[in-house]
Amino acid sequence: MTRTDQPEREFEYGWEDFEAARKLLYAVTGISMADSKFQLVYSRLARRLRALRLKSVAQYLRYLADHGEEQEHFVNALTTNLTSFFREPHHFEVLARFLREHAGRGRRFSLWCAAASTGEEPYSMAMVALEALGDNPPVSIIATDIDSQVLQHGRNGIYTAERCRGISTARLKRFCLRGKAGTPHQDMVKMRPELGRLIEFRTLNLLSNQWALSPPFDIIFCRNVMIYFDKPTQRKLLERMVPMLTDDGLYIAGHSESFTNASNLVRLVDRTVYVPVRRTT
Ligand SMILES: C[S@@+](CC[C@H](N)C(=O)[O-])C[C@H]1O[C@@H](n2cnc3c(N)ncnc32)[C@H](O)[C@@H]1O
Structure with a gap:
């Protein structure tokens, strides 16, 4: 997908939102998100938007700036937790x-x-x-x-x-x-x-x-x-x-x-x- 493609989405979301979200994630956790994670960030944050009844990712990012307690949910949503018992035995x-x-x-x-x-x-x-x-x-x-x-x-x-x-x-x-x-x-x-x-x-x-x-x-x-x-x-x-x-x-x-x-x-x-x-x- 290119930066100009805008598929139908439940919530408004664009590259500026992605940039802002990944910048914040990097500052808080050190996690670097490549451009290829654009869609992943949207689908992970969509759950939070639904829970908070918000309409756009930009609105969510403003909410996040005003509500310190949301940062924990933001981080939890964006970490990748793949693991297994006796992984790399x-x-x-x-x-x-x-x-x-x-x-x-x-x-x-x-x-x-x-x-x-x-x-x-x-x-x-x-x-x-x-x-x-x-x-x-x-x-x-x-x-x-x-x-x-x-x-x-x-x-x-x-x-x-x-x-x-x-x-x-x-x-x-x-x-x-x-x-x-x-x-x-x-x-x-x-x-x-x-x-x-x-x-x-x-x-x-x-x-x-x-x-x-x-x-x-x-x-x-x-x-x-x-x-x-x-x-x-x-x-x-x-x-x-x-x-x-x-x-x-x-x-x-x-x-x-x-x-x-x-x-x-x-x-x-x-x-x-x-x-x-x-x-x-
Ligand atoms: C892919 S999992 C790896 C789990 C396990 N170590 C394994 O190898 O199966 C990566 C974990 O790192 C955690 N993580 C990411 N950034 C972190 C940070 N800044 N501090 C502590 N944990 C972090 C994530 O929440 C996630 O659970």
Whole structure:
């Protein structure tokens, strides 16, 4: 579609509105939206316009400027939350190995899942922790995201059976509760409390100057979020995160995120797995 095409729409929307929306989104979240996201921005915001009974995106943007509390809905509407259980499975093997190799002598593990979305990633981490270290493992997982709505989903820990396809049968048996047949919950799966006990879900904007966190972390899972940021933002975030790792800690990135150009900060040791580079002087 070109900038002049104007298909029939329920709400008025043009390139100026798109520019204003993406500028605001970038300022608040660091997310860069390409021109190709023009239609996506409209369809995501249309839900908010309907809820607020507004007629145009321009009117919505004015509403947003006057109502600070709407910003949360704006951000929630525009984030992309795609995730799944055991996505990029080799990272969970790396996690299991790390926990087994470093366990003992009273060591507690602190893990940060920095873009937790609806929770599938931190629950996968919790399952691995229980498998590697046994019941009540000395592990805490802080699961953060900018989107308050997806975090609430994570706290509830209930997923459709369809979304649990990445969980093996053995893990489903051990860590999940299936809704009873013949009830409205029959196609739903609930994470067992022993997993939830290891995880704290908390809203955190990676772009904000202050992070309410308690480093050091043994492992930071920061997967498939950096891709939404421009290079300078990625670099700044990496510069803040790497010093939060223990000396033997790991930074785990998403499959299309590469930091080989940040060799003064991190060193690649496995597929998209990095260790911190510590200055010796
Ligand atoms: C595509 S999901 C990735 C989820 C998961 N890490 C995975 O790899 O499956 C990206 C997540 O990053 C979050 N996000 C985007 N911008 C953010 C920011 N500035 N601070 C914190 N989280 C952000 C989104 O809300 C979304 O849930």
